[in-house]
Amino acid sequence: MQKFILGQKKTITIISAILIVLSFSAHFLFDQERIAELALIIASILGVAPIAIQAFQALRVRVVSIDVLVTIAVIGAFLIKNYEESAIVTFLFLFGAYLELRTLNKTREAIKQLIEMAPESAFKQMENGEFEEVDIDDVEVGDILQVRTGAKVPVDGEVIFGTGYINEASITGESELSTKEVRSEVFAGTILENGTLHIEALKVGEDTTFGKIIELVEEAQDSKSEAERFIDRFSQYYTPAVLVLSLIVWFVSKDVELAITILVLGCPGALVIGVPVSHVAGIGNGARHGVLLKGSEVISDFSQLDTMIFDKTGTLTIGNPQVGDTILYGDNSKDDLAIIASVEKESDHPLAKAIVEHIGETTYHPVSDTEVAMGGGIVSEVLNQKVVIGNQALMTQENIILDENILRDISNLESQGNSLVLGAIDGKVRALFGIKDQIRPHIKEDLEKIKKLGVKNLVVLSGDNQATVDLVAQELGLTHAYGHMLPQDKANYIKELQSKGEIVAFVGDGVNDSPSLAIADIGIAMGSGTDVAIETSDVVLMNSDFKRLPHALGLVKSITSNMKQNIVIAVGVVIVLLLSVFFSDWMNMSIGMLVHEGSILVVILNGMRLLSYRLKN
Numbered sequence: 001m002q003k004f005i006l007g008q009k010k011t012i013t014i015i016s017a018i019l020i021v022l023s024f025s026a027h028f029l030f031d032q033e034r035i036a037e038l039a040l041i042i043a044s045i046l047g048v049a050p051i052a053i054q055a056f057q058a059l060r061v062r063v064v065s066i067d068v069l070v071t072i073a074v075i076g077a078f079l080i081k082n083y084e085e086s087a088i089v090t091f092l093f094l095f096g097a098y099l100e101l102r103t104l105n106k107t108r109e110a111i112k113q114l115i116e117m118a119p120e121s122a123f124k125q126m127e128n129g130e131f132e133e134v135d136i137d138d139v140e141v142g143d144i145l146q147v148r149t150g151a152k153v154p155v156d157g158e159v160i161f162g163t164g165y166i167n168e169a170s171i172t173g174e175s176e177l178s179t180k181e182v183r184s185e186v187f188a189g190t191i192l193e194n195g196t197l198h199i200e201a202l203k204v205g206e207d208t209t210f211g212k213i214i215e216l217v218e219e220a221q222d223s224k225s226e227a228e229r230f231i232d233r234f235s236q237y238y239t240p241a242v243l244v245l246s247l248i249v250w251f252v253s254k255d256v257e258l259a260i261t262i263l264v265l266g267c268p269g270a271l272v273i274g275v276p277v278s279h280v281a282g283i284g285n286g287a288r289h290g291v292l293l294k295g296s297e298v299i300s301d302f303s304q305l306d307t308m309i310f311d312k313t314g315t316l317t318i319g320n321p322q323v324g325d326t327i328l329y330g331d332n333s334k335d336d337l338a339i340i341a342s343v344e345k346e347s348d349h350p351l352a353k354a355i356v357e358h359i360g361e362t363t364y365h366p367v368s369d370t371e372v373a374m375g376g377g378i379v380s381e382v383l384n385q386k387v388v389i390g391n392q393a394l395m396t397q398e399n400i401i402l403d404e405n406i407l408r409d410i411s412n413l414e415s416q417g418n419s420l421v422l423g424a425i426d427g428k429v430r431a432l433f434g435i436k437d438q439i440r441p442h443i444k445e446d447l448e449k450i451k452k453l454g455v456k457n458l459v460v461l462s463g464d465n466q467a468t469v470d471l472v473a474q475e476l477g478l479t480h481a482y483g484h485m486l487p488q489d490k491a492n493y494i495k496e497l498q499s500k501g502e503i504v505a506f507v508g509d510g511v512n513d514s515p516s517l518a519i520a521d522i523g524i525a526m527g528s529g530t531d532v533a534i535e536t537s538d539v540v541l542m543n544s545d546f547k548r549l550p551h552a553l554g555l556v557k558s559i560t561s562n563m564k565q566n567i568v569i570a571v572g573v574v575i576v577l578l579l580s581v582f583f584s585d586w587m588n589m590s591i592g593m594l595v596h597e598g599s600i601l602v603v604i605l606n607g608m609r610l611l612s613y614r615l616k617n
Contacts, residue, residue, distance in 0.1 A: 002053045009050050013094040019043035020087055040083035047090025048074045064240045066272075069263045072243070076260035077589060088590040089264060096597030118189060118210065122154035123147070125198075139204050147197045152189060156203035156210075159184045164195025168543070231275055235268050242266035257589075258581065265577040265592040270599040274566030277607035282559035285613050290542035291552040298538045301521045302553065303560040304503050308455050309494065309516070311508035312462035313350055313419070314544070315526060316472060317437035321350055323358035324418065325434035327409050336430040338362045340423040343380045343387050346370055351421055352378075352389075354435050373397070375463040375486040377421070388424040391463065393484060400424045406432065414467040440546050444476050449550035449615065453557060461485045461493060461516075490516045509544065524549065554615040562610055566603040573599040 005012075023039035026032040051067050051074070058065035070093050077086035123131040125144040136154055139145065144160070147153055153166065165177040168190045177193055180186055186199055189210035205211055242263060250259035279296040286293045293299065310316050330336060341359040344352040346367055370380040376397065377390015388398045392410065395402060402410070406422075406429055413420055418434035447458060457479040462469045466483035473481030482493070490506075494516055497504050506513070506520035517523030517537045525537035526544035541548045577595060580587040 002057075005050050005053055009094060010098060012046050012050060013091065013098055016043045016047045016087065016091040016094065019046075020091060023084075023087070037083060040087040041078075043087035044074065044078055044083055044090060047087065047094060048078075051090060051093060063236065064243060066239065066267045066269055069239060069242060069267055073260040073263040073589065076256055076263075080256050082257065082589075085589040089593045092590070092593040092597050096593075096600060099597075099601055119152040119154040137205070139201055141201055141204055143201045145199050145201060147186075147192050147199060149192055149194055149196065152191055153186045153197075153199070155188050155199070155201040156208040157186055157199035157201045159186060159197050160200050161198035162196050164197050165193045167191045167193050231271060235272055238268055261581055261587070261589045261592060262578065264589050265581060265587075265596065266574060267596055268570070268574065269596060270570035270573060270603045271567065273600060274570050274603040274607070275563050277604050278559050278563040278566055278610065281607045281610040282555055282562070282613070285610050286552065286555055289551055289555075290545060290548050291555065292540040292542065293552070293556070294538050294540070298522060299556045299559050301503055302505065302539065302556040305455050305505050305522065305553070306502040307457040307459060307497055307504045308450060309459045309461055309490075309504060309506045309520070310478075311490075311506075311513050311516075312460055312464055312469060312472060313437055314509040315507050315546075316443060316460060316476065317439055321354045321419065321435045321437035323354050323433050324436050325413055325416075326358070327413075327432040327434075328430065329406070329432075330428070330430045333430075334362075336423070336425060339365060339382045339385070339387055339425060340389060340431060342367050342382050343370075343378060343389055346380070347372075347378055350437070351419060351435055355421060355433055358433070375489075385426045389421060391420060391484075392422065392465070393486070395422055395424060395429070398424070400427055400429060402429065414465045417468050417471040419464045419468055439472065439475060443546050446547050446550050447476055447478070450553060453550065453553050455553070461490045487513075487515050491519050494519050507549070524552075551615045555610075555613055558613050559610060562607060566606055569599060569603055569606070 019039045020043055023036040023043070026039065027036035048071060052071045055065060055067040055071040058067060070089065074086045074090055077083075077089065120136055121133050122136055122139050123146040124134045124139060125146070126132050131146040139155055145154060145157070147164075149164075159180050159182050161182065163179070163181045166180050166186060168178050168187065180195075180197060186197070187210060188203075188208035245266070246259040246262040249262055250256060253259075279299060282299065283293050283296075293302075313321070328336070337359050341356050341362050342365045344355045345364060347353075365382050368381050370378060372378055373390060373394050376394035377388065379389075379394075379398065380387045388394060388400060392402070402422075409432055410420060410422075413432070413434035416434070418436055421433045421435060422429055423431040423433070450458065458477075459480045459482070460469055460473050460476075460478050461482050462472075463485055464483050466481075469481045469483035472478075482489075485493070490513075494504050494506060498521070503521045505522035505524055506516045507524040507526070508517055509526035513525075517525060522539060523537035524539040524541065526541055526546075539552055541552070573595060577587070577592050581592075
């Protein structure tokens with residue numbers, strides 16, 4: 001019965017409204033007092049039923065909820081035969097709850113739209129070579145799938161045949177078309193606007209980028225910030241306090257109507273809902289614009305940021321460096337380059353890829369005993385020879401001697417702003433590569449926006465040489481620049497700032513950035529970075545689009561401001577209502593409930609403004 005009544009709240013609200021209209025019509029138009037009174041009694045009983053059930057359920061878990069206060073107030077009004085107020089209060093409470101649900105659902109539209117974008121089927125290549133439509137759950141890693149014009153890409157994968165133009169708005173937040181050809185990467189949930197593609201499935205289901213976006217946004221919207229937890233705790237004590245206050249007023253004044261009016265006016269509904277609606281709407285806005293905020297807790301720290309620290313390669317720069325200078329030492333340069341290329345081919349680091357691409361066609365040899373020196377390079381064995389490839393610090397660590405000629409070459413290339421990679425075979429340096437990476441276009445304007453949003457210090461920490469890092473910092477107008485930084489050095493630098501009371505964000509994209517992303521108050525990962533970096537971060541910028549960073553910062557500041565506005569509105573309305581009870585003649589239960597429900601709608605609508613937030617230029 002309880003479940004049935006709660007399921008009919010909308011119908012009960014409509015019937016209550018009709019009965020109230022009937023009552024006023026009978027009273028004012030036809031002078032039928034008995035009919036008017038009977039209609040109000042029925043409206044009161046019908047209206048209080050779902051509210052009382054909710055109150056009972058709350059009391060069973062030892063919670064004095066708003067429903068408890070309203071139930072007591074309505075029953076009190078009914079007992080003193082104030083049927084008009086009991087009927088109107090129940091109607092306003094139910095109607096307000098209905099409007100709250102409708103408007104609050106709109107703040108969750110972002111996640112609903114994401115879920116609706118998720119592909120449900122795919123055309124899979126069967127054993128006979130034909131493509132047949134199958135359920136998305138039947139697709140496995142390694143399957144070959146066909147994507148036709150207008151269809152959604154069903155999985156994360158790699159194009160193995162065909163060309164086409166894909167709308168990646170579900171991933172990047174931008175509707176610009178991206179050209180795809182053989183070996184291009186494609187993402188689940190994006191739409192093929194033109195062409196036909198055959199792709200190999202690399203990630204399926206929840207492991208896809210799109211699946212992770214939905215999961216992260218759902219978790220973020222369901223999470224609670226410290227402010228929300230405080231308000232929940234406050235409500236647990238505040239609501240019983242209102243009940244006690246009304247009892248004291250009744251005991252002192254012997255005025256039952258005044259006591260039950262206080263119960264209605266003291267309900268903290270707008271306060272309870274004001275903070276969550278701001279957070280949910282803000283997180284939804286971020287999801288639509290390619291910014292994933294991993295929970296409400298992130299918002300508070302992010303909005304009070306003092307220092308933002310950047311990795312260089314792949315963050316401030318495009319992450320697609322090219323070899324500009326190569327200096328070879330020794331007589332077997334062709335064989336040496338083949339050995340170096342064999343080792344570098346094992347690495348996903350942008351500098352390693354640049355070297356492999358630069359060396360080009362060569363003979364690759366088996367590589368064994370590979371060890372990665374975090375922030376330094378790589379050590380392996382090829383053809384029974386120890387191969388060390390990395391920066392100058394790694395060479396020193398491996399006791400490889402750098403003679404005057406090599407040191408002079410290093411100095412010359414560094415002064416030109418190159419990142420340096422040395423290759424040593426059997427303890428002797430055989431090659432020196434000078435590699436340059438282009439700074440991201442328009443990043444300087446984005447950094448200026450970040451400064452205007454109140455971030456005091458912009459710092460770059462890089463494993464690259466100091467001269468290269470200084471050039472980047474000078475061009476971008478950064479506050480500080482530090483080179484030759486190993487992962488532990490970056491982490492220690494962040495800890496040092498935190499010990500001074502600063503709130504620190506770190507922006508990076510690589511495995512070696514994971515410790516810093518985890519230690520920083522706010523870890524911000526570029527979306528095309530490694531899975532480890534994305535998992536350990538608090539904020540993800542999809543598609544590695546740096547311009548989303550100032551949007552993210554502006555958004556969290558607006559969320560925080562909006563949350564404070566809602567708290568002021570909620571608390572202010574309760575104070576005004578309670579004061580009006582004692583110092584005015586016009587306040588009653590019906591007016592109080594109307595204002596109370598109105599304040600809830602105001603804070604919801606105020607929070608919904610965040611759905612359309614965009615950073616002003």
